[in-house]
Amino acid sequence: MKKTFVRGTWQKNRAFSPAIVTEGGKIIWIAGHTGQKDDEGKSLAGNFEAQTYQTFRNIEATLKEAGGSLKDIVTMTVFLTDARNTTRMTEIRTELFGSDFPASAAITVTGFADPNMLIEIQGIAVVE
Template sequence: MARDFIKGDWQQGRAFSPAVVTTDTRKTIWLAGHGGLKSDDGTVLKGDFDAQCRQCFRNLEKTLAPAGGTLRDIVTMTVFLTDVRQTTRMTEIRTEIFGDDFPASAAITVTGFAVPEMLIEIQAVAVLD
């Protein structure tokens, strides 16, 4: 499947593409919201935004794996944050993960999650070859 990352001017600085065009779609995975409150070894990451953000991406990748997908297959994501001041840090972490080809994305500030200690949740759509 071909992917064309539409690159905007200011969007690159915020680590997202305004649009990702796919052709010859074979498999689409609609990912539910994934949090990162607990590390892989069960440690609670309460109050640690960086750790929760990175764990969100690890959890998304673990969900994609059985379908043959990786984070690079994500074409769009919605990021929910409890603190708008963390948007820049999330952008930095996302840049580490995706390089220059970012999924289309939105960041939304919320008042809280079902589990109050959560600081971030990511919902996404992935398209696999």
Template sequence: MPNQAITTTAAPAPVGPYNQAVLAGGWLYCSGQIPLDPTTGAMVGAGDVAAETYQVLKNLKAVLSEAGASAEQVVRTTVFLADLADFATVNAIYAEMFGSGVSPARACVQVAALPKGARVEIDCVAWLG
């Protein structure tokens, strides 16, 4: 079965040559989401990491939904932070989406910079098979 691009207007359009997600053999690979408003393309949160994290997870949830998936099917995430001092704040909000049942495996790293000056970016892999 060929790979299938997943696209939704409920999440921001990609800012480069990639898809919001790709479905491949029962696995859904979601590209990293930053806190962009899907309608305007503007950054959300004005540097407030909590507001940014809520928008990132809203965007990620929209991509999952378009593929027929939910947060419960996510098996792996990567959290990218501009500042690890934001870890506790992001972790608490992340737990609202992924904290029930079996939480996904996860990596969390601090990076030098994120696109458009975001403070947080999250990607994920989900099993749909």
């Protein structure tokens, strides 16, 4: 599978690529994932950073089961309850993805089915 990142200019500072071109590979459609509880079942209510890291860990576990990894994500949609958390989410995404960012959109919502949720991420991955 060949993956080409369209780098853009200002997008790098927001930790996303304006486009990714893939050729070949298997597509994994990632349902919305959340992280309002840690791996031991402890509530992460009110802790945006912890929920974001847990959300990515949950996505990573799903992708591993499907034969992929976080690095295979080509696009994601991030839903946030507070737009002020967008910068922290960007910093975490930079930490996790390095310089090869997925294409992305961040959308502020008024709430989720579980009021303890602060973030939800869905996406698409392409693996060989």
